[in-house]
Amino acid sequence: MNNTQKFSFLKYDAAYISDPSNLFYLTNYKNDDARIIITKNENLYISDKRVEEEFKNVCPHFRFVDIGEGGGYVQKSxxxxxxxKIKRIGYEDLSILNHEYSMFKGFKLLPISKEIQKIRSIKEEKELLLIESAQKITDLVFLKILDFIKVGISEIELECFINSQIFLNGGTLAFDTIVAFGQNTSRPHAHPSHNVLRERDIITIDFGAKYNGYCSDMTRxxxxxxxENDYIYLYQLVLEAQKASLDKLKAGMSGAECDALARNYFAKYNMDSYFTHSLGHSLGIDIHEKPLLSRFYKGIIETNVITSVEPGLYLPNKFGVRIEDIVVFCQDGVRNLTKSPKELIIL
Known part of the structure; x- marks a missing residue:
């Protein structure tokens, strides 16, 4: 089954697709300057003629439509x-641009973003393999990071090294790499700066490779x-919270139930107020996808959904700890794709 066939059950006459990630999902072809129309009988790919030959080699089940000289994707669509003679159209209500939406006067527009999110959340075997390959690159780069770290380097220097190693080992960047030293580690999404590494500093790195369009994600x-002893204590709490979560996570739980595994563990030590984000998020073509492992997410996590599992504790103006793996949800538990060590590393 190609991915366009997964749209057959949705209640509209055609689907209009403009979101770059959804374009890639349906075609496995990277080109943001395109639109797709899916009907019951035909799939159209609307783009510039310069990509026609390459596109047809990748996606023979689409009919290529050239926008023509001076044409536009929306008008051609x-x-x-x-x-x-189609009037009922499914459209991406969470991502369509306002000016694009306004051009569809006279059509009955039906929101389908959440349905597409659901379709994309359940990964096929080929998608699982691509994410696993991306994580293998990430694990390999982590070992190189440990050899590179030395006193006096800046957060930006380490960020640049990580990024270069991802490229040199066959990947691209899944997202902007996070590197934080010392007090900066108390901010979950700190931006790398010229802050330099000193003896007895704490380091947090959050990075991931993308491989053939699919993301990995890891924090150490x-x-x-x-x-200092306070840091060792904090680290062990986070590590044990992650282990407690990984032991009990499985398909069929709600996102809120998943999040509660770590949050309740921290609460036993009166530390839950320092856990300032959710336990995890799904990932795939995008680094952040639905569903979420969040106390606010009541939806069910199904088999073959991939999420991060990333408990963290952050003491303001002191330091923070986050440990993040990515896992595949199965009926009887989760399969961890992350192989990097996570016991406390002291360099």
Whole structure:
């Protein structure tokens, strides 16, 4: 089954697709300058003629429609819909641009973003393999990071090294790499700066490779020199919270139930107020996808959904710890794709 066939059950005459990630999902072809129309009988790919030959080699089940000189993707799409005599259109209500939406006067527009999110959340075997390959690159780069770290380097220097190693080992960047030293580790999404590494600093790195369009994601916290006892205590709490979560996570739980595994563990030690984000998020083509492992997410996590599992504790103006793996949800538990060590590393 190609991915366009997964749209057959949705209640509209055609689906209009403009979101770049959804374009890639349906075609396995990277080109943001395109639109797709899916009907019961035909799939149209509307783009510039310069990509036609390459696209046809990748996606023979689409009919390529050239926008023509001076043409536009939206107007050409409207022309095609008029030719099909179609009036009920599914559209991406969470991502369509306002000016694009305004051009569909006279059509009945039906929101389908959440349905597409659901379809994309359940990964096929080929998608699981691509994410696993991306994580293998991430794990390999982590070992190189440990050898590179030395006193006096800046957060930006380490960020650049990580990024270069991802490229050199066959990947691209899944997202902007996070590197934080010392007090900066108390901010979950700190931006790398010219702050330099000193003896007995704490290091947090959050990074991931993308491989053939699919993302990985990993966070590790490292001690550079002998850490203070408060940090060792915090690290062990986070590590044990992750282990407690991984032991009990399985398909069929709600996102809120998943999040509660770590949150309740921290609460036993009166530390839950320092856990300032959710336990995890799904990932795939995008680094953040639905569903979420969040106390606010009541939806069910199904088999073959991949999420991060990333408990963290952050003491303001002192330091923070986050440990993040990615896992595949199965009926009887989860399969961890992350192989990097997570016991406390002291360099």
């Amino acid at each position: 409207l022309d095609c819909l008029d030719n099909f 916290s490292i001690a550079f020199g002998k850490p």
